[in-house]
Structures are given as C-alpha cells and as structure tokens.
Amino acid sequence: MGDLREVTAPFVVPGPCGMAVRDRLKHLTPQDEKVLRAVGEHQGALASRDLKVRCADGLEHGADTWASRKRDLTAQSSSRIAGAITKATHDQWALARRCQAAHIRKLEAGIRMLRHRLSLPIGEPGTKRAAGGYRSKNEWFRKSRRLAALEARHAAAVRDRQAGRVRVVRGGKRLLNTRHHLTQARLTKDQWRERWEAERWFIAADGESGKRFGNETIRVTPDGEVSIKLPAPLAHLANTRHGRYTLTSTVAFAHRSVEWADRIETNRAVAYRIHLDTKRGRWYLTVSWQRPVVQTIPLETARARGVIGVDTNADHFAAYHLDPHGNPIGDPRHFPYDLSGTTAHRDAQIRHALTRLINWAKQAGVAAIAIEDLDFTTEKTREKHGRKKRFRQLISGIPTGRLKARLVSMAAEQGLSMVAADPAYTSMWGAQHWQKPLATRKRKMSRHDAAGIAIGRRALGHPIRRRTAPPPHDRSDRAGHRTAQAPPGTRGREGTRPPATDHAPRDVPPNGTRKRQPSASNTVRNAPRTQQWVQDSLTHTG
Known part of the structure; x- marks a missing residue:
C-alpha cells in the first residue's frame, strides 16, 4: 500500500x-x-x-x-x-x-x-x-x-x-x-x-x-x-x-x-x-x-440526492445511479458515441451522448454528475508506450478536454452540478469490489460499469470497497480479530449468508444418515423409571 x-x-x-x-x-x-x-x-x-x-x-x-x-x-x-x-x-x-x-x-x-x-x-x-x-x-x-x-x-x-x-x-x-x-x-x-x-x-x-x-x-x-x-x-x-x-x-x-x-x-x-x-x-x-461568476453549490448539497457516476471511455460513457449512501440503483446505462470522421461529426456525437446522459440524470432526480478529473498527459507518451501504438491512439481518442468543457456548460443549463473525482485506481478497485457481486443472469456488468460506481462513491465521499469493519466493541467477538472485508477467495462473500449445512432441511442428508444424534429431551416422561431427578441446591453448606 x-x-x-x-x-x-x-x-x-x-x-x-x-x-x-x-x-x-x-x-x-x-x-x-x-x-x-x-x-x-x-x-x-x-x-x-x-x-x-x-x-x-x-x-x-x-x-x-x-x-x-x-x-x-x-x-x-x-x-x-x-x-x-x-x-x-x-x-x-x-x-x-x-x-x-x-x-x-x-x-x-x-x-x-x-x-x-x-x-x-x-x-x-x-x-x-x-x-x-x-x-x-x-x-x-x-x-x-x-x-x-x-x-x-x-x-x-x-x-x-x-x-x-x-x-x-x-x-x-x-x-x-x-x-x-x-x-x-x-x-x-x-x-x-x-x-x-x-x-x-x-x-x-x-x-x-x-x-x-x-x-x-x-x-x-x-x-x-x-x-x-x-x-x-x-x-x-x-x-x-x-x-x-x-x-x-x-x-x-x-x-x-x-x-x-x-x-x-x-x-x-x-x-x-x-x-x-x-x-x-x-x-x-x-x-x-x-456571465458573472456564479458561486458553485457546496459539495454536501451536490451529494444530498445522490449522483450519477460516469466512466469515460474511447467509445461510450458508462454511467450508474448511486443514492447518497453510495448504493447502486437499478442497472448500468451506456451512452455510445463514434469519434471517427470529421471534427463536426465528432462534436455532434459528443453533444448527443451528453444530452442523453443529462436527460437521464434529470429523470433520476440527482443534483450532480460525478466524473473523473481526466488529463492523460503522461499516459499517452510515445516514450512510455512506444510499441503500443493502438493503446496510445485509444488514450488519445478519449475526449478529455472537449468533454469537460461541454459537459460543464450543458449541465449548468439544466441545473446540474459537476463533481470531479480523482481517477486513481477506479477501474481496478471498481472491478475488484463491484463487478462480480452485481452481475446476474439478467444484468451484465463490465469493468467500465464498475468503474462508474467507484467514481460515484469517491465523489460522495465513501470508500470504494463495499463494507467496512464496525466499531471494535460492536462486533460479535468483541475486540477480537475481524477483517473489514472477506478475502477474494471466499465463495459468496458478497451475497446472503449460506446455511450452516449444505444438505436438505430437517438435518436429513441425501444418503439418509444423520450427522449428529438427536439431543436428549429434558422431560421426565422420557427418562428411565429407575432414574430419580434431584435438583441441587443453589447454596453449598459445609
């Protein structure tokens, strides 16, 4: 670390x-x-x-x-x-x-x-x-x-x-x-x-x-x-x-x-x-x-109704709606664009994608859109990625400057604020903590969708990981050892707690044999006739 x-x-x-x-x-x-x-x-x-x-x-x-x-x-x-x-x-x-x-x-x-x-x-x-x-x-x-x-x-x-x-x-x-x-x-x-x-x-x-x-x-x-x-x-x-x-x-x-x-x-x-x-x-x-310089709203006000976390990519915006507590709501949304062709075509594509994004943000009822504070100045150099020409073209094609200028101006006209978040590790940590848990048979999650959640949580002031440890003396094992999150190898760590055993109900496994003996009853009618029940005194005298 x-x-x-x-x-x-x-x-x-x-x-x-x-x-x-x-x-x-x-x-x-x-x-x-x-x-x-x-x-x-x-x-x-x-x-x-x-x-x-x-x-x-x-x-x-x-x-x-x-x-x-x-x-x-x-x-x-x-x-x-x-x-x-x-x-x-x-x-x-x-x-x-x-x-x-x-x-x-x-x-x-x-x-x-x-x-x-x-x-x-x-x-x-x-x-x-x-x-x-x-x-x-x-x-x-x-x-x-x-x-x-x-x-x-x-x-x-x-x-x-x-x-x-x-x-x-x-x-x-x-x-x-x-x-x-x-x-x-x-x-x-x-x-x-x-x-x-x-x-x-x-x-x-x-x-x-x-x-x-x-x-x-x-x-x-x-x-x-x-x-x-x-x-x-x-x-x-x-x-x-x-x-x-x-x-x-x-x-x-x-x-x-x-x-x-x-x-x-x-x-x-x-x-x-x-x-x-x-x-x-x-x-x-x-x-x-x-225009006169307008005082921006406080960060707490922008976070009050949740945010739309947006991950910027070379061909689309990956967005996710998050509530004020950082919980993702609904399904991810994609807003594609094509940056090939003339300058006028590229500008129109960016403008149309941003229009759809802003309209969805207004429908969701949020007050702000969270986006990465992108630059990529040091990430597209020829000296660092000399042999990765396609990668350098991919990074150079992401509309960082144009996107920020257009999105800020278009969102301001619709009464939406922009919250810029540090892009460090959002893709990696988002995929680690959010991609697999949210993926279902009906919902496909990509790294970009998970990165949108990470960006939104960082803009809201929450850590990217899903859970943190409770206070020491509120844990079931008191102040003993307990990790903030289950290790990556644990099966179903993000789902509901599995039952104590993996066999059928009523403690009857498929092979018909019990794994434990039934507990003895504490009723007198089940006890042998020769047995006498004697209650010990609570006090001991010498």
Missing part, C-alpha cells in the same frame, strides 16, 4: 463564465460582401503587423509599448478597433507562451522516460507502474539517438522561452502546412489561398457597457439590423451616417435570443465577430458575452 499515490479530494467544478451563439448572414448583396472583404483584409493586415511588433518586444513588453501600438493603429482604423486588435494580439501571444511551456514539460517527461529505460539492462521486464528496458541492442541504440534529439529540442525551447520568443501563425499552422499537400487535402491553389486569406481576416469588436446596444463598432439592433463602423481609410464605402455601413441581411438568434435581447436593450457589453466559411460560401455572425 505504500506505493499507492495519494488520492485527491473531490470538488465541485465551477460553472461556465461565458456564452456564444451564432447566426447566418443570409441574402447579402454583392456590395455587402465587397465591404466585408475590404474591412476584413484591411484590419487583418493591421492585426498581422501588430502581432509582429508584439512578438519582437518579447518580455520587454509593458503598458507603454501597448499604448504606443494602439496609437499607431488608431490612425489607420479607430480607437475601438485598435483596442480590439491589440487585445487579440496580447491574448494570442499569451496562448503561445502557455503552449510553449506545455511543450517543454512534454519534452522533459519524454527525456526522463528515455533516460530511465536506457539505464536498465536490455530485456529487463517492466511493471504496471514503470516501463522496462528495451528489447534489443538495435532498439536501445535508436532510442539513445532519439534522446539526443529530444535534448536538443528541449534546449532550443528553453532558450526561446527565456528570451521571450514565441512562434505564432495567423491563420493556423495546420492550414499553412496544407499548402504543401494540396493533393491530399483535395484543394486547388486558389481554394487554399481563399481559405488562407479568410482565416487571417479580422472583423471583430469587443463590447462596451453603456454604449448603444452594447457595441459601437459592430452594432445589432433588437430587430436584427447589423451595421459596421468602417475604419478611416474605408469611410468612403459607408451607406449611412457617421461612417457606418448597414448590411441588407438581418439576424435572429434562435438560441438564447431572450438573454441576448435583455443585454442589448440595457446597453450591456456584447462582442461580435463576422467570418466567412469558404467551404460553404456563407457568412456568419457570432455574438458572445460574459
């Missing part, structure tokens, strides 16, 4: 603090599209130049340099557009720094694993918690070369981080690399160029409380009319007063339209973004706003 890591306490996951909805800009005229393209190209070029300046500043950046960048952009756009561009640039640089730190940690983990395995004798077997040595001298040599390569990459990444140097691609690195593989991507050069330029456009505006309808740059009225404040060099394209261009298209948000209307009618800040989907040739308007 000394080798087991410490299990962290469960906690209630904070709810979402932002909201975003989207609608299509339909029936745009050629002039509308011309203006949108011109604005996107102009402001996209400003954003690219500003990002270049920000990356050149590195760690020397401060409030003065930020103000200087904003002044330079204001002359070519407006103060509000310049503020939106500089803020987006700052967020992009900060994200690149966080990704750089994560890349360094990943390299360090790979280097540690390679050094450990190279230090072991060739052919040394591994254990469940530690990888063994390499199988042959050839593999040992190739891994030693890889160790040198990782160390060189790590040293370069550390130098970049210390110098404040990041590498950012506006438009995305993946799309940039697609330019060299147009045949595999089934794109022509013109199609790729159109997509690349559209991804680098910048038609966005941050909200501002107190201003009309919550935004001065991109304004949407309660009737759905969309107007844009044009930058100074494009002011000649305006079709209304004050250098604004009003689109012929109107929007009507089908989702959360009431909440959005409440915000703009009270002039609270809302942010807008206009972008072009080049695959479909459609323009979209996305509106987003921030």
Whole structure:
C-alpha cells in the first residue's frame, strides 16, 4: 500500500463564465460582401503587423509599448478597433507562451522516460507502474539517438522561452502546412489561398457597457439590423451616417435570443465577430458575452440526492445511479458515441451522448454528475508506450478536454452540478469490489460499469470497497480479530449468508444418515423409571 499515490479530494467544478451563439448572414448583396472583404483584409493586415511588433518586444513588453501600438493603429482604423486588435494580439501571444511551456514539460517527461529505460539492462521486464528496458541492442541504440534529439529540442525551447520568443501563425499552422499537400487535402491553389486569406481576416469588436446596444463598432439592433463602423481609410464605402455601413441581411438568434435581447436593450457589453466559411460560401455572425461568476453549490448539497457516476471511455460513457449512501440503483446505462470522421461529426456525437446522459440524470432526480478529473498527459507518451501504438491512439481518442468543457456548460443549463473525482485506481478497485457481486443472469456488468460506481462513491465521499469493519466493541467477538472485508477467495462473500449445512432441511442428508444424534429431551416422561431427578441446591453448606 505504500506505493499507492495519494488520492485527491473531490470538488465541485465551477460553472461556465461565458456564452456564444451564432447566426447566418443570409441574402447579402454583392456590395455587402465587397465591404466585408475590404474591412476584413484591411484590419487583418493591421492585426498581422501588430502581432509582429508584439512578438519582437518579447518580455520587454509593458503598458507603454501597448499604448504606443494602439496609437499607431488608431490612425489607420479607430480607437475601438485598435483596442480590439491589440487585445487579440496580447491574448494570442499569451496562448503561445502557455503552449510553449506545455511543450517543454512534454519534452522533459519524454527525456526522463528515455533516460530511465536506457539505464536498465536490455530485456529487463517492466511493471504496471514503470516501463522496462528495451528489447534489443538495435532498439536501445535508436532510442539513445532519439534522446539526443529530444535534448536538443528541449534546449532550443528553453532558450526561446527565456528570451521571450514565441512562434505564432495567423491563420493556423495546420492550414499553412496544407499548402504543401494540396493533393491530399483535395484543394486547388486558389481554394487554399481563399481559405488562407479568410482565416487571417479580422472583423471583430469587443463590447462596451453603456454604449448603444452594447457595441459601437459592430452594432445589432433588437430587430436584427447589423451595421459596421468602417475604419478611416474605408469611410468612403459607408451607406449611412457617421461612417457606418448597414448590411441588407438581418439576424435572429434562435438560441438564447431572450438573454441576448435583455443585454442589448440595457446597453450591456456584447462582442461580435463576422467570418466567412469558404467551404460553404456563407457568412456568419457570432455574438458572445460574459456571465458573472456564479458561486458553485457546496459539495454536501451536490451529494444530498445522490449522483450519477460516469466512466469515460474511447467509445461510450458508462454511467450508474448511486443514492447518497453510495448504493447502486437499478442497472448500468451506456451512452455510445463514434469519434471517427470529421471534427463536426465528432462534436455532434459528443453533444448527443451528453444530452442523453443529462436527460437521464434529470429523470433520476440527482443534483450532480460525478466524473473523473481526466488529463492523460503522461499516459499517452510515445516514450512510455512506444510499441503500443493502438493503446496510445485509444488514450488519445478519449475526449478529455472537449468533454469537460461541454459537459460543464450543458449541465449548468439544466441545473446540474459537476463533481470531479480523482481517477486513481477506479477501474481496478471498481472491478475488484463491484463487478462480480452485481452481475446476474439478467444484468451484465463490465469493468467500465464498475468503474462508474467507484467514481460515484469517491465523489460522495465513501470508500470504494463495499463494507467496512464496525466499531471494535460492536462486533460479535468483541475486540477480537475481524477483517473489514472477506478475502477474494471466499465463495459468496458478497451475497446472503449460506446455511450452516449444505444438505436438505430437517438435518436429513441425501444418503439418509444423520450427522449428529438427536439431543436428549429434558422431560421426565422420557427418562428411565429407575432414574430419580434431584435438583441441587443453589447454596453449598459445609
């Protein structure tokens, strides 16, 4: 037991603090599209130049340099557009720094694993918690070369981080690399160029409380009319007063339209973004706003009505309903999904599975869903599971980040809380203590179902094992020896207590012979006539 890591306490996951909805800009005229393209190209070029300046500043950046960048952009756009561009640039640089730190940690983990395995004798077997040595001298040599390569990459990444140097691609690195593989991507050069330029456009505006309808740059009225404040060099394209261009298209948000209307009618800040989907040739308007940070309910309140324990797998959610005392109720439930195909298909599969899970949780009457606090960062490394490619693909395919973000936001809208539990040993201990006892002829139990029970019990604050020992002086043998649970080899240890003998009733075995003599009767009429019954005195006199 000394080798087991410490299990962290469960906690209630904070709810979402932002909201975003989207609608299509339909029936745009050629002039509308011309203006949108011109604005996107102009402001996209400003954003690219500003990002270049920000990356050149590195760690020397401060409030003065930020103000200087904003002044330079204001002359070519407006103060509000310049503020939106500089803020987006700052967020992009900060994200690149966080990704750089994560890349360094990943390299360090790979280097540690390679050094450990190279230090072991060739052919040394591994254990469940530690990888063994390499199988042959050839593999040992190739891994030693890889160790040198990782160390060189790590040293370069550390130098970049210390110098404040990041590498950012506006438009995305993946799309940039697609330019060299147009045949595999089934794109022509013109199609790729159109997509690349559209991804680098910048038609966005941050909200501002107190201003009309919550935004001065991109304004949407309660009737759905969309107007844009044009930058100074494009002011000649305006079709209304004050250098604004009003689109012929109107929007009507089908989702959360009431909440959005409440915000703009009270002039609270809302942010807008206009972008072009080049695959479909459609323009979209996305509106987003921030919510006040909602205080999460106490953990005791979330546990009051029981929980739904959910085990996340590569192709399904295994869920079990548990009462407040940790007892499983009913049968396990499975919510399958298929993560193959396009990104849109995978997102839809996750969304549909989570919808069914949340609907079942509401029907069960619980207040919270218990889920593992998954990461798998260290479990899918190439250095630890190099030969187990299918296993690494299986772990990488589990939707950890997407799942947590979607489940928290979707559950919050239905009034459900999320309780995150430590995933340590849930599958192993769940299978050990719950899989076999709950399996019947009509109920099939898998390790994933048992893991869902273990996750739910840990979220409720109960131990995973089924029984614990009573207090010492409440045991039948007083303070003597008694284990907390029967050993695994004991037959029927989880069922009802078997009878004292395994033969037929009335102490008559199948062969017709008794195993014990009948007890003597204490009646006088069954005693011999010569026998006299004498009752001894309770007191003894000398």
